[in-house]
Amino acid sequence: MEKAIYEFKIEGEPVGCKPFGHGHINRTFVVNTDAKKKYILQQINTYVFKNPAELMENVIAVTKHIKKKTDDPRGVLNFLKTKDGKFYYEDKDGQCWRCYEMVDGFCLEAPETDEDFYESAIAFGRFQQQLADFPADELHETIPNFHNTPDRYRTLKETIKKDPCGLVESVQEEIDFVMEREQDAGIIQKLLDDNELPLRVTHNDTKLNNVLLDAKTRKALCVLDLDTVMPGTSLMDFGDSIRFGAATAPEDTKELDKMTMDLHLFEAYTKGFLEACRSLTDREIDLLPLGAKIATLELVVRFLTDYLDGSKYFKIDYPEHNLVRTRAQLKLVKDMEDKFEKMQEIVKKCRK
Numbered sequence: 001m002e003k004a005i006y007e008f009k010i011e012g013e014p015v016g017c018k019p020f021g022h023g024h025i026n027r028t029f030v031v032n033t034d035a036k037k038k039y040i041l042q043q044i045n046t047y048v049f050k051n052p053a054e055l056m057e058n059v060i061a062v063t064k065h066i067k068k069k070t071d072d073p074r075g076v077l078n079f080l081k082t083k084d085g086k087f088y089y090e091d092k093d094g095q096c097w098r099c100y101e102m103v104d105g106f107c108l109e110a111p112e113t114d115e116d117f118y119e120s121a122i123a124f125g126r127f128q129q130q131l132a133d134f135p136a137d138e139l140h141e142t143i144p145n146f147h148n149t150p151d152r153y154r155t156l157k158e159t160i161k162k163d164p165c166g167l168v169e170s171v172q173e174e175i176d177f178v179m180e181r182e183q184d185a186g187i188i189q190k191l192l193d194d195n196e197l198p199l200r201v202t203h204n205d206t207k208l209n210n211v212l213l214d215a216k217t218r219k220a221l222c223v224l225d226l227d228t229v230m231p232g233t234s235l236m237d238f239g240d241s242i243r244f245g246a247a248t249a250p251e252d253t254k255e256l257d258k259m260t261m262d263l264h265l266f267e268a269y270t271k272g273f274l275e276a277c278r279s280l281t282d283r284e285i286d287l288l289p290l291g292a293k294i295a296t297l298e299l300v301v302r303f304l305t306d307y308l309d310g311s312k313y314f315k316i317d318y319p320e321h322n323l324v325r326t327r328a329q330l331k332l333v334k335d336m337e338d339k340f341e342k343m344q345e346i347v348k349k350c351r352k
Contacts, residue, residue: 002029002041004097007089008080011035021107025315026227030102038102039080043095044088048313049227052096054140056087059098059226061139062131062201069130074103074212074221105212105221110245114268116218117245120211121269123220124203124241125276128234131201132279136231139201146204146228147236149298150186153178156305165310174326178301181333185297187290191283192233198281202232207244234280238288239295241269246292247332252325259331263342266292270350285351289343293336300329 005014012035020030020040027043044052059079066076079100082089088098111117145151160168160175168175178185191197203210205228212221244251246265249258270288274280306313307322314322336343 002031002043002097004043004089004091004095005031005039005041005099007082007097008039008041008099009083010039010080010099011037017041031099039099040102041097041099043097044227046094046096049142051140051142052088052090055142055227056098058139058142058229060087062134062226062229065134066127066130072221074105074214076222077101077103077224077226103212103221105214107209107212107224109209110250111208111265114264116213117208117265118268118272119213119218119220120208120241120245121272122276123211123223124206124237125273126220127203127223128200128237128277129279132277134201136199136201139229139231141230142228143230146230147189147202147232147295147298149189149294149301152298152301152305153182153185156301156308159305159308163308165308167308171304171308171323171326174300174304174323174330177330178297178304181297185294185301188233188235188287188294191287197233197235197284197287199231200234202230202234202237204228204230204232204237204240206237206241208241233291234277234284235287235291236295236298238269238273239291239293240299241273242266242292243296243299243329243332245269249328251328252321253328254324256327256331259328260335261292261332261339263339263346266343267346267350270347274350285347288347289336289340292343293333293340296329296333296336300326300333303329 002017010033012033014031015034016032017029021028025045025048029041031039031041049055063076077100079087081087088096090096108116205225210225212224214221246261248260248262253259303322303326311322316322
């Protein structure tokens with residue numbers, strides 16, 4: 001059992017601790033106590049999140065704000081303080097931990113129905129709406145330039161030049177693909193830099209499996225995994241949801257012919273997101289399809305960069321895992337490009 005749990009103000013004594021979830025970044029455990037309480041204990045990955053203190057300042061500020069906007073105690077995560085009054089614990093090895101109450105419910109890796117995906121849109125749209133009046137510029141950038149797509153390209157180019165693992169020659173086709181789209185990839189960041197898009201509090205990891213659903217009603221309860229809550233643009237939050245949830249195959253599929261974007265799921269998500277978030281500007285709504293494409297293209301760049309750099313960021317199950325992910329997301333970008341006009345028509349229909 002992880003000793004860190006004893007540093008938090010939990011009810012009862014721990015009687016069990018086991019790994020939980022399938023996250024790429026942090027180590028997560030579910031802890032049971034003799035008081036019939038369940039808690040989530042997480043070890044924060046400090047290779048990815050260099051400043052856990054700032055990360056937790058963001059998380060606590062945002063969850064406190066959301067608590068003012070909801071009457072449902074299950075509508076927001078409740079983080080526990082340590083015995084010395086902090087919201088995270090640093091052990092003798094320098095590892096950082098945090099703990100929150102486990103809410104009964106379930107998460108999905110892929111939507112089983114259009115309604116499931118619609119509910120995830122309600123969750124992330126509601127999250128956006130609840131934080132529409134939060135001063136986004138007061139939040140820390142826990143990962144600087146996280147959705148700065150031009151900066152992701154800069155890092156890729158530097159990695160290609162260094163070629164630390166001698167892999168560049170073997171992925172020239174993938175490199176050519178992303179470089180041909182570099183100009184389009186920078187559009188959203190330029191609009192944000194030019195103040196043509198509002199700076200918002202964004203989740204930045206809006207996958208379906210970060211939405212907790214009620215076990216009985218399958219309605220959205222709350223949004224999970226708040227580590228990457230930062231200032232940003234709603235377009236990338238929307239786009240990452242589509243990239244993950246409207247895809248017809250896993251993000252690391254090797255069967256590329258099965259990877260497409262489901263327009264029915266795109267419509268279900270767009271409908272729910274716009275219903276729950278009424279604060280979006282007309283410009284933001286118009287650009288939602290572009291958000292989906294750029295969010296997906298950006299991940300192609302990230303997976304490819306990590307592969308060329310020796311797979312230091314994303315967890316991998318085998319040496320070529322990030323290359324497989326690259327090719328799967330690349331195929332998804334192609335399909336979005338083929339369906340772009342239909343995506344625009346759907347957005348137009350859903351905004352009415």
